[in-house]
Amino acid sequence: MTGQPVTSSGVAAARQILTSLHDVMASRSAAQAKLNTVVEVIGEGLDSEVCSIYLLREGMLELFATRGLAQEAVHVTRLGVGEGLVGTIADGNETLNLAEAAAHPDFSYRPETGEEKFHSFAGVPIVRRERAVGVLCVQHVDPRRYEDVEIEALQTVAMVLSELISNAELIDGDEQFGLTPAQTGPELLRGLTLVKGLAIGAAVYHQPRVNIEHVVAEDTEAERQRLIMAFEKMRDQIDRMASQAEFGVGGEHEEVLATYKMFAYDEGWIRRINEAIDSGLTAEAAIERVQQRTRMRMRQIDDPLLADRMHDLEDLSNRLLRIVSGQIGTAATMGLRRDTILIARNLGPAELLEYDRRRLKGVVLEEGSLTSHVVIVARAMGVPVLGRVRGLRTAVREGDELLLDSDQGMVTARPAPAMVEAFEARFAKSRERQAAYAKLREVEPFSRDGTRIQVMINAGLRDDVTNLSLTGADGIGLFRTEFQFLVSAALPARERQTRLYRDVMDAAGSKPVVFRTVDIGGDKMLPYLRHDDGEVEENPAMGWRALRIALEREGLLKAQARALLEAAAGRTLNVMFPMVSEPWEFDAAKDVFDGQLAFLKSQKKVLPEEIRFGAMLEVPAIAEQLDILAPKLSFLSIGTNDLTQFLFAADRSNPKLAERYDWLSPGILRFLRRIVAGLSGSEVDLGVCGEMGGRQLEALALIGLGIHRLSITPASVGPIKELVRRVDVNEIGEAMNGWLSSPPADMRATLTEWANEREILTE
Structure with missing residues (x-):
């Protein structure tokens, strides 16, 4: 390695x-x-x-x-x-x-x-x-x-x-790049909310590194002796860790420690550092030089187990650097050892996934945007993220206590005791609500009048499937297959895709999983999949993305189709095509799957027991052609995030417009009602997958429109189940029809008042 x-x-x-x-x-x-x-x-x-x-x-x-x-x-x-x-x-x-x-x-x-x-x-x-x-x-x-x-x-x-x-x-x-002497009192920093949430933790800089000031060696032999002494000291530290009782026997800590010891005693590593010293570098520069090489090689390795060890390797190299430079004591030792708010200029999705999700409570970025890949993954992980925080490195020291309130777009460094007390009270109230929702895990979401509402989760990582049992959700209504593409340096091999999809279905057991074919492009452009002409799109959200890319780069969709079909051998496969704008696009995508199905059949492979094809309704134009498309569908999912920005011509990544257009506007509610009416009497299973379905008040409106399948973030399952149990579907349906026939001045206020009168929680 x-x-x-x-x-x-x-x-x-x-x-x-x-x-x-x-x-x-x-x-x-x-x-x-x-x-x-x-x-x-x-x-x-x-x-x-x-x-x-x-x-x-x-x-x-x-x-x-x-x-x-x-x-x-x-x-x-x-x-x-x-x-x-x-x-x-x-x-x-x-x-x-x-x-x-x-x-x-x-x-x-x-x-x-x-x-x-x-x-x-x-x-x-x-x-x-x-x-x-x-x-x-x-x-x-x-x-x-x-x-x-x-x-x-x-x-x-x-x-x-x-x-x-x-x-x-x-x-x-x-x-x-540097940190000036930080203030000792509280400091409030503001930024852009990228992923909402609250978190308390110690500031930890992402891959903190020693600043190497001198690169060229004056005395090669003296540098070699410094390196030998640093290795001896580091190995002593690692051996002492191995004897500490807190690591116990077996399990994750022992595996991490074994990796540490393997590299701490690896002769190849010390030989390469010595060779770098021979070339004329100081000990610090030689360690960093070898680590740069290792880091580049590791990025090219697809093995997820090796990728997960990147943080350990960085930490070990940092430890050696700090020892040889005399800066001992501030390097991370065994990854994250306490509740942590991660500080970084920017992060990639793969880098975020390397962190221990039990300890990582939040992320604060100097840069970052609403559409960055790391935000997509962080949202799936349930990790709050605050971006575009200016002056971060000059205001926050390693180890400072931080109160992250991404809901309000701010983070407080070194808070006063009274501030911590007030924040913890808010946090405790939030945790109490979550504990109450957790008790609903085994409760099926029936309304007061006996209507069964399907509550499913959105996912995109293999580990996300555990949320099915944790929340009691009915299944995965949206599995974002692009996450595997986002964290890869090159197009993922078909075998690797097959392994992921099979693992997800195995973990889900009898519960359904809806796989959305890769939705890249737009705000999720990949470095290895660019325009042939190198063109930069002025409006990528409405450009070359999702199914449009998949149909043009047919090899990409063929590989994914084969992977999904092979992974679903002997079971039901649910496939959903994103951003369908015309019925012919759905037909073309389905033809790719049919072609791969015929090939597998000719090879005597075990085929899926059943294949259900669906589409996402995100582009308003397809709503005008539902009579053509519906007979070909098993299900239709309304993607409210993109649909809203297309209906209002408002880029949802623009902070000035993010809160301007309301999901409870009569414009979008009437549009959704028309879709429900257009599918009335058909066998198409209609649902919503998007943030709108995960908010209690908005979910109440959707149920009133006749939408009875919601696919939402895992954290929203409990609140939505609680909502469903308090609602009479017929009553809210009649109320919605009345309001949409003659809209009130403020639909949100009207719906809130209606819910409060019936003691329906709509936080």
Whole structure:
């Protein structure tokens, strides 16, 4: 897992370059002159015709120095993060090694550089405190991939450049990375609510790292001795942990500890660090260099067990870094050891999934958006998230107590005792309600007049299925298959998809699971699945997404269809197509499944016992063609989130519009009533899957419209069950008909008053 050792030629190449760079850095030349010399040194050392350095300045990646490209392009050519090959490297903190640069989907040609004659391209990020602050790249006329030893040398040199450019203040202000001496009193910070909820916990910075100030070693042997002593101290710590009674025998802690010991005593790891020291790095830089390599390799591994160990490996490397640098005591030891509010600039969905869900109580981000992938996963996990919190790193220290109120869009650091008491009172009341709802787990949701309302849950992770038994839900009304795509570095293999779908159905047992085919694109664009022409959509929510992508990239839908059919062998398969706009789209998607079904039949494979096909009604146009579509459907699910934004022409990711349009507006309620009427007398099972169905007052309105199947977040199951038990379906149905025939001035207030008079809870 620690990778193959670096060859002696790789060490020699890096050392030769570093030796020259050491002299460059020690000179009294201006920063620009140093960079001009650096590109020449690297280009000659790697026998590369082009060597260029791009640095992050004013939010853009600016060409600062080059050997081989047009000198007129220096300080002229600028790329956004994520734009072109250079921007892609900076955006993903990744390495690229291409024999033919122009063939890469993110390639962006800049004529002023004169780079059209160069075919091969390799680039590595220049990282400062976990963030790419620049890119070092080389190019060659001949189409060829650079050797691993050359890439290793580039990555090592990039660490040295990080120190050089930071000291020379060539990049965007470094103060955003550091923490100034924090205040001792309470501080209220405001942000954007990404996932609602309350949480109390200690501030823990995501993958806290030692700031490596010195990269190039003065005395290689002295650095080696520092490393040996640090390893001995770290191993002593790990051995002491193993003897602590709190870990007990067997179970998760023992597995984590075994992983720790395996890496703590791994000779391959220490050998690679020593080789990095041989190349001219300090002990700290060598540890970080090897960890960068390991991290990149681990990201390419699909095995979920190995992915789950990423946090452990990061922590172990951090521990060694802190020991060797003398900064012992603040690194995380065995993952999250207490209730935690995670602090980060930004997070990816896979990174969030690495955390212990029992300890992770909330997330606060400096950046983040309503449509980011991590928010989608956090919502499924039930973890509150607050984003766009400015000044976070200068206001919050590691270990500070935090009160996260994502409902109100704020977080309080170092609260006063009275503030904690008031917050805990609110929290306790919320927990009391949850405890009362938990008692309804085995209670079937019948209304007062005996109408059975189906209450199902939305899911997207394998672990989410446990919520079926925890809540007593009737099944999974929406399983978002795209989560597996969001946390993968490449398109998930069919076998991997099959394994997930089979595991989910096994865990659900006799309860139904509705699998929505992959809904990517729009607000869930994947780096490995972009427009062929590289176009950036101005309005992605109404663009190339969901079923539109699946039908155009038919291989994607074929693989998913085969995976679902194989996983459902011998049982009922429920398949739902997202964002159907025209009946022919449903037909085309079903044809893909029929084709894969015929193939499996020809191969004598065990087939599903029954296949039920359904669609999501999110696009208003399909409501006008229900008479055509309905005879082909087993079920129809109304996706209220997208439907609302399309009906009101209001982007739900825009904070200014998020609360502007009410789900209880007569406009949307009348629209929903028309859908119910259009399916009256048909055998189509109609339901709602979306946030609207999980809110008590809105659910009351839906039941009154005649919608008796709701698929909602697991946390909403208890409240909705409680609501159903207090409602007379006929009574609310008559009331809704009256209100929608002659709408009151405030439908929400009218419905609330009606519910209060009947002692129906509608929080």
